[in-house]
Amino acid sequence: MRLHGDVSDDEEEGAVMDPALLSPSSPPAGAAAAAASRLVVGYALTKKKVKSFLQPKLLLLARKKGISFISIDETRPLSEQGPFDIILHKKTSKEWQRFLEDYHEVHPEVTVLDPPNAIEHLNNRQSMLEEVADLNLSSFYEEVCTPRQLVIMKDPSSIPTAVAMAGLTLPLVAKPLVVDGTSKSHELSLAYDEASLPMLDPPLVLQEFVNHGGILFKVYIIGEAIQVVRRFSLPDVNTYDLLNNVGIYRLPRVSCAAASADHADLDPRIAELPPRPLLEKLGRELRGRLGLRLFNIDMIRELGANDRYYIIDINYFPGYGKMPGYEHIFTDFLQSLGQNKYQRCLSGG
Numbered sequence: 001m002r003l004h005g006d007v008s009d010d011e012e013e014g015a016v017m018d019p020a021l022l023s024p025s026s027p028p029a030g031a032a033a034a035a036a037s038r039l040v041v042g043y044a045l046t047k048k049k050v051k052s053f054l055q056p057k058l059l060l061l062a063r064k065k066g067i068s069f070i071s072i073d074e075t076r077p078l079s080e081q082g083p084f085d086i087i088l089h090k091k092t093s094k095e096w097q098r099f100l101e102d103y104h105e106v107h108p109e110v111t112v113l114d115p116p117n118a119i120e121h122l123n124n125r126q127s128m129l130e131e132v133a134d135l136n137l138s139s140f141y142e143e144v145c146t147p148r149q150l151v152i153m154k155d156p157s158s159i160p161t162a163v164a165m166a167g168l169t170l171p172l173v174a175k176p177l178v179v180d181g182t183s184k185s186h187e188l189s190l191a192y193d194e195a196s197l198p199m200l201d202p203p204l205v206l207q208e209f210v211n212h213g214g215i216l217f218k219v220y221i222i223g224e225a226i227q228v229v230r231r232f233s234l235p236d237v238n239t240y241d242l243l244n245n246v247g248i249y250r251l252p253r254v255s256c257a258a259a260s261a262d263h264a265d266l267d268p269r270i271a272e273l274p275p276r277p278l279l280e281k282l283g284r285e286l287r288g289r290l291g292l293r294l295f296n297i298d299m300i301r302e303l304g305a306n307d308r309y310y311i312i313d314i315n316y317f318p319g320y321g322k323m324p325g326y327e328h329i330f331t332d333f334l335q336s337l338g339q340n341k342y343q344r345c346l347s348g349g
């Protein structure tokens with residue numbers, strides 16, 4: 001929590017915002033306490049992310065709560081900017097990581113959301129699910145696991161043998177190994193038969209397809225807050241499909257925000273959300289193990305095995321702009337970080 005004077009908000013090029021929301025504001029009369037509790041959040045995000053995340057409704061609420069967002073200029077030393085209470089970022093370059101880590105060593109009082117080395121874990125589809133595989137969340141009631149998967153680094157001609165040796169069952173979802181925020185890293189395909197596997201383009205992860213009634217649960221985590229939505233997903237694959245389809249099918253961006261299934265008329269057994277206690281335990285465990293506070297989890301429930309959940313994807317700083325009520329949850333979260341810091345300061349910790 002900063003005790004310096006007013007800091008103006010800033011706008012990133014290309015973002016669609018009401019300039020009134022970004023101009024310097026003077027605190028309303030009698031709001032001395034609020035002025036003292038201003039929170040300065042520096043952000044280093046792609047233009048696309050700025051547009052989807054820093055929406056006017058978020059900026060308006062943030063301003064009311066004394067939170068300012070300032071765009072970080074990555075070409076200038078961080079210590080010459082701000083000063084910041086919190087740095088929010090989603091950039092994958094090694095230079096940025098080093099830049100931020102060096103700054104944080106000198107300014108440990110600044111909260112970095114989140115540590116670059118922890119985020120790195122989610123930039124690879126093998127390491128992202130490792131922590132889940134180690135979790136022991138299965139109980140008498142539910143089971144939480146990950147689909148069986150195999151990493152192929154190179155040599156597409158070796159894929160059929162590797163798949164057979166690993167005992168993976170077709171169809172397989174082929175996903176680029178590295179997730180770096182580019183649209184290429186979201187180019188997935190479905191492989192129906194062994195003979196077509198050499199047509200795939202490593203490095204990739206081959207994941208067993210799990211039938212789940214065509215509905216996916218997107219579980220958003222913001223600190224301790226959890227929000228879950230339903231999205232349409234890939235349809236189930238039956239034996240007929242398997243026998244009659246050959247080749248590799250490029251998948252469109254399934255389960256994107258436009259595929260919301262929250263208001264769809266669904267079979268209640270498929271639509272039923274994962275139990276809240278399970279999501280809370282999962283969120284808590286993953287937050288701790290991954291060392292992250294901002295991420296989402298893609299979960300599916302196996303068709304015919306009502307209580308077996310598969311985690312198929314985890315995303316760092318996902319599209320929160322499409323999460324209902326994100327502006328309240330996110331600003332509350334930022335304020336709670338500020339308050340914790342303020343209390344630590346008061347107690348000399």
Ligand SMILES: Nc1ncnc2c1ncn2[C@@H]1O[C@H](COP(=O)(O)OP(=O)(O)OP(=O)(O)O)[C@@H](O)[C@H]1O
Pocket residue numbers: 147173175185186187188207208209210211216232233234254255298300312313315
């Ligand atoms: N193993 C699987 N079994 C069944 N469906 C799957 C599986 N893996 C992925 N899918 C489907 O494909 C979609 C995209 O897969 P995934 O979430 O791994 O890709 P992504 O590009 O990382 O997505 P995001 O936009 O969430 O980052 C999922 O939302 C789900 O609908």
Ligand SMILES: O=P(O)(O)O[C@H]1[C@H](O)[C@@H](O)[C@H](OP(=O)(O)O)[C@@H](OP(=O)(O)O)[C@H]1O
Pocket residue numbers: 048049052053090180181182218255256257258315317318319320321322
């Ligand atoms: O909003 P949903 O449908 O959940 O999909 C998100 C993806 O899961 C994220 O991976 C996207 O962020 P990146 O493009 O930075 O990876 C994210 O991009 P965005 O935040 O720019 O909208 C979304 O595409």
Ligand SMILES: [Mg+2]
Pocket residue numbers: 298313314
């Ligand atoms: Mg996903």
Ligand SMILES: [Mg+2]
Pocket residue numbers: 179313314315
């Ligand atoms: Mg993903």
